[in-house]
Amino acid sequence: MNYLKYSLSFFLFFMACQNEIPPEDGVFDNPLDEEEVEYETPALTFYPIEINTSPGGSFPIDVFVLGVEDLAGSYVQFQYDKSKLQVVSINVGSFFNDASQAPIFMTDIDDNNGIIHLNTSFLGSDSITVAGTGSLAQIVFTSLSAGESNLTFDTTCELVDPEDVAIEIKGFGEGVVHAN
Amino acid sequence: MVLRLTPALLIFIFNTYLFGQNTTLTDETKQLLSEGKKTTAVLDFEARGINPKEAATLTDRFSSALGKTNAVILVQRTMMKEILEEQGFQQTGCTSDECAVEVGALLGCQYMISGAIGKIGSSYTIDVKNVSVESGATENSQSATYAGPKDGLIVEIEVLAWRIMNLEPPQDLIERQKKGAQVYTGGEKPKTQMGALMRSLVMPGFGQIYSGKKGAGYTLFLLEAGILGMAAKSNSDYTSFQTEYNTQLTNYQSATVPADIANYKVLVDEARNNMTKANDQLMLFSATAGGVWLINTIHAFLTGPKNEDEASNARPLQLAITPSTNQIQLSWEFPL
Numbered sequence: 075m076n077y078l079k080y081s082l083s084f085f086l087f088f089m090a091c092q093n094e095i096p097p098e099d100g101v102f103d104n105p106l107d108e109e110e111v112e113y114e115t116p117a118l119t120f121y122p123i124e125i126n127t128s129p130g131g132s133f134p135i136d137v138f139v140l141g142v143e144d145l146a147g148s149y150v151q152f153q154y155d156k157s158k159l160q161v162v163s164i165n166v167g168s169f170f171n172d173a174s175q176a177p178i179f180m181t182d183i184d185d186n187n188g189i190i191h192l193n194t195s196f197l198g199s200d201s202i203t204v205a206g207t208g209s210l211a212q213i214v215f216t217s218l219s220a221g222e223s224n225l226t227f228d229t230t231c232e233l234v235d236p237e238d239v240a241i242e243i244k245g246f247g248e249g250v251v252h253a254n
Numbered sequence: 255m256v257l258r259l260t261p262a263l264l265i266f267i268f269n270t271y272l273f274g275q276n277t278t279l280t281d282e283t284k285q286l287l288s289e290g291k292k293t294t295a296v297l298d299f300e301a302r303g304i305n306p307k308e309a310a311t312l313t314d315r316f317s318s319a320l321g322k323t324n325a326v327i328l329v330q331r332t333m334m335k336e337i338l339e340e341q342g343f344q345q346t347g348c349t350s351d352e353c354a355v356e357v358g359a360l361l362g363c364q365y366m367i368s369g370a371i372g373k374i375g376s377s378y379t380i381d382v383k384n385v386s387v388e389s390g391a392t393e394n395s396q397s398a399t400y401a402g403p404k405d406g407l408i409v410e411i412e413v414l415a416w417r418i419m420n421l422e423p424p425q426d427l428i429e430r431q432k433k434g435a436q437v438y439t440g441g442e443k444p445k446t447q448m449g450a451l452m453r454s455l456v457m458p459g460f461g462q463i464y465s466g467k468k469g470a471g472y473t474l475f476l477l478e479a480g481i482l483g484m485a486a487k488s489n490s491d492y493t494s495f496q497t498e499y500n501t502q503l504t505n506y507q508s509a510t511v512p513a514d515i516a517n518y519k520v521l522v523d524e525a526r527n528n529m530t531k532a533n534d535q536l537m538l539f540s541a542t543a544g545g546v547w548l549i550n551t552i553h554a555f556l557t558g559p560k561n562e563d564e565a566s567n568a569r570p571l572q573l574a575i576t577p578s579t580n581q582i583q584l585s586w587e588f589p590l
Contacts, residue, residue, distance in 0.1 A: 091540035093533050207512045
């Protein structure tokens with residue numbers, strides 16, 4: 075009887091020879107993937123959407139606009155936890171690299187309230203626009219203390235076309251910073 | 255006064271006359287005679303169901319063992335044969351007590367030992383008799399029954415050599431009797447079905463090779479090796495596709511351009527599909543390898559060596575598959 079058990083054990087051993095296959099769902103989590111994000115476009119989001127850092131460490135984060143058409147100007151406002159994060163620098167994003175004209179890029183950092191204001195626009199009336207998905211600005215933060223903090227867009231954010239007509243923003247992504 | 259000579263004395267005188275040059279006793283023999291030891295000769299044991307040559311060999315072994323008892327003055331078997339041949343006596347067929355007495359008288363010895371080795375079913379029987387030449391009476395008779403490989407008869411007959419002299423066999427001989435035929439087969443265990451099964455369990459085909467079916471053994475071994483090779487190849491493919499999957503997933507997660515994102519998604523899906531295919535193949539080949547392994551062990555057991563002991567212990571009720579009809583058959587075997 076024991077021999078039969080050994081034989082069956084061998085058989086089951088071979089039957090157990092299989093590898094793990096990654097799941098189909100939940101794998102694609104790129105916040106810039108318009109097919110996978112939970113919200114509709116046009117939308118504003120951060121990239122990376124989740125950052126792990128250590129207290130005292132610096133990290134860049136981009137403000138992205140997704141799936142926009144005929145973007146001529148933008149006003150973006152978002153809030154950060156001033157007790158945990160400090161703004162180091164803000165630079166214009168790569169979305170405008172291919173534009174025929176460099177945009178006017180203005181920033182305002184409200185340290186007291188932990189709010190950042192970003193403005194982009196093109197001079198003249200040449201109907202210079204950009205379309206698609208791209209980075210409006212890149213902000214470098216320094217983590218001040220340990221803990222989790224969020225980066226949250228304000229609903230006053232605005233995207234406009236060359237006619238200064240507002241483009242509806244249908245979704246906002248929220249950034250998360252983990253400092254451990 | 256009438257001198258009455260017993261037949262034995264007459265024969266002794268005749269022998270003395272005939273083999274005068276050999277009647278000079280050695281000092282050792284004289285001493286043995288003075289100790290009261292009797293001259294004894296051993297007739298070839300009768301073979302009943304075994305090879306006569308084997309019976310003769312066993313008789314020789316019996317004589318050797320009898321000599322070791324140091325209880326008798328043993329007539330050398332070669333000498334005995336020479337004397338009988340010169341007397342024109344055919345030892346073959348001399349199995350009765352009367353014949354033994356007659357031969358003993360010819361040889362001039364006091365006791366004759368005769369015996370028979372028979373086979374009934376899978377058991378062997380050995381019967382040994384010690385007959386007084388003078389009186390024709392059976393002084394002692396011993397018998398033994400043994401079941402097992404023939405090699406075991408050697409020990410059995412040695413034991414009987416002691417018992418016919420009413421002596422207890424030495425302890426080492428008793429031990430050898432307990433161990434049976436292994437003593438004479440160099441410790442090599444007889445091949446069994448279980449032995450074949452265990453070897454096939456360790457490595458496919460080894461059980462069949464052990465049973466002497468080398469063709470089937472090598473075929474099964476190569477078949478299993480081939481299938482395992484295919485399984486290993488599938489596993490290797492899976493690992494490659496897994497690496498590809500992880501690389502493309504990392505590329506996807508770090509992509510910021512929509513076209514790149516879409517492209518990497520396709521590559522990730524492709525790598526995942528390839529992983530699934532490789533894994534399916536791995537499972538198929540693994541299951542096949544397991545199946546072949548299992549069949550190989552069953553085959554090794556069913557076609558494994560069946561020795562006589564196992565055959566005699568075979569159960570009368572058996573369940574088996576008939577290859578010609580591919581049907582399961584329940585058979586009941588009983589002796590008529």
